[in-house]
Amino acid sequence: MELKNLSIRQLNNLFVDKKAKPSELYSDIFDASASSESLLHAHLSLFEEKNLENAKKSDKRFEKGESTGLLDGIPIAIKDNINIKGELTTCSSKMLSNYRSPYNATVIEKLNNENALYTGKTNLDEFAMGSSTENSAFGLTKNPWNTEYVPGGSSGGSAASVSARSSIGALGSDTGGSIRQPAAFCGLVGFKPTYGTVSRYGLIAFASSLDQIGPITKNVDDARIIYNAISGHDALDATSIDNNQTNIPFDKSAKIGVIKELMEDGISDDSRNEVSKVLENLKKQGYQIKEVSLPLIKLSISIYYLIAPAECSANLARFDGVRYGLRVEGKTSYEMMQNTRAEGFGDEVKRRILLGTYALSAGYYDEYYGKALRARKKMIDEFSNIFNDVDYLISPTTPTAAFKAGEKTSNPLEMYMSDLCTIPANLAGLPAISIPTGLSKEKLPLGVQIMSKPLTDLSLLNFSEIIEKEVDFNTSPEGLEK
Amino acid sequence: MSDFDIKNIAKLASINLSAEEQEKLTNDLSIILEHVQALSSLELDTNIEDVFIHPLEKELKLVEDIEIDSLTHEEALSNAPESKDGKFVVPPSME
Numbered sequence: 001m002e003l004k005n006l007s008i009r010q011l012n013n014l015f016v017d018k019k020a021k022p023s024e025l026y027s028d029i030f031d032a033s034a035s036s037e038s039l040l041h042a043h044l045s046l047f048e049e050k051n052l053e054n055a056k057k058s059d060k061r062f063e064k065g066e067s068t069g070l071l072d073g074i075p076i077a078i079k080d081n082i083n084i085k086g087e088l089t090t091c092s093s094k095m096l097s098n099y100r101s102p103y104n105a106t107v108i109e110k111l112n113n114e115n116a117l118y119t120g121k122t123n124l125d126e127f128a129m130g131s132s133t134e135n136s137a138f139g140l141t142k143n144p145w146n147t148e149y150v151p152g153g154s155s156g157g158s159a160a161s162v163s164a165r166s167s168i169g170a171l172g173s174d175t176g177g178s179i180r181q182p183a184a185f186c187g188l189v190g191f192k193p194t195y196g197t198v199s200r201y202g203l204i205a206f207a208s209s210l211d212q213i214g215p216i217t218k219n220v221d222d223a224r225i226i227y228n229a230i231s232g233h234d235a236l237d238a239t240s241i242d243n244n245q246t247n248i249p250f251d252k253s254a255k256i257g258v259i260k261e262l263m264e265d266g267i268s269d270d271s272r273n274e275v276s277k278v279l280e281n282l283k284k285q286g287y288q289i290k291e292v293s294l295p296l297i298k299l300s301i302s303i304y305y306l307i308a309p310a311e312c313s314a315n316l317a318r319f320d321g322v323r324y325g326l327r328v329e330g331k332t333s334y335e336m337m338q339n340t341r342a343e344g345f346g347d348e349v350k351r352r353i354l355l356g357t358y359a360l361s362a363g364y365y366d367e368y369y370g371k372a373l374r375a376r377k378k379m380i381d382e383f384s385n386i387f388n389d390v391d392y393l394i395s396p397t398t399p400t401a402a403f404k405a406g407e408k409t410s411n412p413l414e415m416y417m418s419d420l421c422t423i424p425a426n427l428a429g430l431p432a433i434s435i436p437t438g439l440s441k442e443k444l445p446l447g448v449q450i451m452s453k454p455l456t457d458l459s460l461l462n463f464s465e466i467i468e469k470e471v472d473f474n475t476s477p478e479g480l481e482k
Numbered sequence: 483m484s485d486f487d488i489k490n491i492a493k494l495a496s497i498n499l500s501a502e503e504q505e506k507l508t509n510d511l512s513i514i515l516e517h518v519q520a521l522s523s524l525e526l527d528t529n530i531e532d533v534f535i536h537p538l539e540k541e542l543k544l545v546e547d548i549e550i551d552s553l554t555h556e557e558a559l560s561n562a563p564e565s566k567d568g569k570f571v572v573p574p575s576m577e
Binding site for chain 1: 486488491492494495496497498499503507510511513514515517518519520521522524526527528536537538539542543545546553557558560561562563564570572573574575576577
């Protein structure tokens with residue numbers, strides 16, 4: 001079997017047993033990108049030479065029996081809104097097309113400590129705002145399963161890269177589903193950890209109370225390995241928390257809730273069928289399953305599209321042509337800022353900044369932003385009550401499988417609806433994972449989402465692994481060979 | 483959305499918009515704002531004090547007040563569109 005198709009643990013075993021070398025894996029991965037990049041455009045930049053040197057250093061560590069752990073020599077793709085010192089971090093925006101990071105994000109420092117390698121930086125919707133990677137200023141990414149379809153977004157480049165085997169795993173960021181939705185669309189595992197357990201330091205902020213970095217991988221164990229490496233309290237992120245995990249049952253004593261509101265209108269038969277298939281399987285294994293209701297979930301898009309743009313309008317105020325990024329000249333500083341922001345931001349980013357500015361403006365704050373915050377609090381209370389009753393919540397990850405490029409670009413609201421199932425976990429700070437379970441009628445991957453209460457990430461991963469084993473989904477795309 | 487003044491919002495957000503953009507964005511934002519009106523039917527606790535910025539923690543940890551390594555002056559200026567004598571250069575504030 002080719003090295004690029006193996007899991008992190010399998011690769012590490014081969015390296016430890018001296019049956020393969022990290023530099024061989026790195027070459028394998030770069031051969032894969034050489035054939036897939038022109039077709040898919042998963043990466044915005046590739047780091048081949050620099051990391052080949054690092055791969056050779058990994059070779060030596062394994063030769064001497066001095067490897068630093070499971071991620072030593074493993075090539076990981078990094079979403080291009082995460083800073084790697086000395087490299088471009090463009091956020092797929094004209095605004096930052098020449099921005100070279102002067103520091104490492106905490107997740108990169110942590111991966112450096114493990115001697116992980118980087119394939120390069122991956123494409124995303126501009127500033128992580130979007131659900132299809134069509135909002136990139138540098139061109140869209142295509143779905144490896146069928147290149148007429150989007151890979152999802154905003155971490156579409158990361159997902160396409162893992163799916164096409166041009167990386168072993170990838171980091172994405174998830175504000176309303178941006179890890180889980182592309183993972184589902186590309187037939188992969190996508191994990192959004194409990195808010196605050198992975199540092200956001202060095203992640204270019206979109207909506208700070210919702211953003212969370214996490215892995216996109218071929219299987220649950222790879223996601224666990226990357227999560228263990230990147231999580232932990234970080235003094236450089238004021239919202240970082242101690243990752244004190246609680247264990248909840250994941251064997252047959254675990255209680256499963258299926259969310260009624262996410263199995264109703266607006267969800268395709270294909271997506272519903274995947275959930276039913278998993279539930280049937282769990283029932284056979286002896287798990288207790290019950291239907292639960294979270295009425296506020298139906299309003300989550302409304303809550304999200306007030307809170308996220310409000311935070312975005314504040315966070316993106318920093319792009320003013322003064323300290324970094326694009327500058328478009330003007331006679332005065334103010335004119336320069338207006339011109340810079342007009343030219344530097346794309347349509348979706350402008351839409352969200354303006355929406356957020358409006359929601360926060362005098363006279364409207366209480367009606368919009370204030371109301372959304374209070375509704376968010378109420379939704380968190382709904383989740384807390386449900387988790388007194390069940391351990392895990394199951395739903396589709398997405399209302400449908402991947403859609404065709406261009407299909408939803410003219411209607412922002414329709415695009416926003418594709419995050420219906422994933423947004424609630426961000427609003428409530430919950431850990432949530434998408435695991436691939438099957439294919440739609442069009443032979444495109446579909447995922448099932450599982451959520452659990454805060455700080456039960458590791459139990460959630462263990463439970464997901466049980467489903468993964470039973471479903472036995474082949475994550476290798478067929479579309480790439482077309 | 484009769485009171486939606488796109489020009490004023492764009493001014494607050496410091497973004498120049500073309501006439502075409504103004505028309506398109508007014509339309510888009512009206513649709514989105516109409517959708518979020520669904521929240522108006524909710525009965526909510528009006529005590530804003532209960533509202534938080536972190537979905538899980540009521541109190542966040544403070545960092546110890548100790549000196550740590552940070553960006554050098556040069557690094558901080560390395561991405562500036564224009565700098566001189568260790569400072570950012572900007573056009574005049576008034577004409």
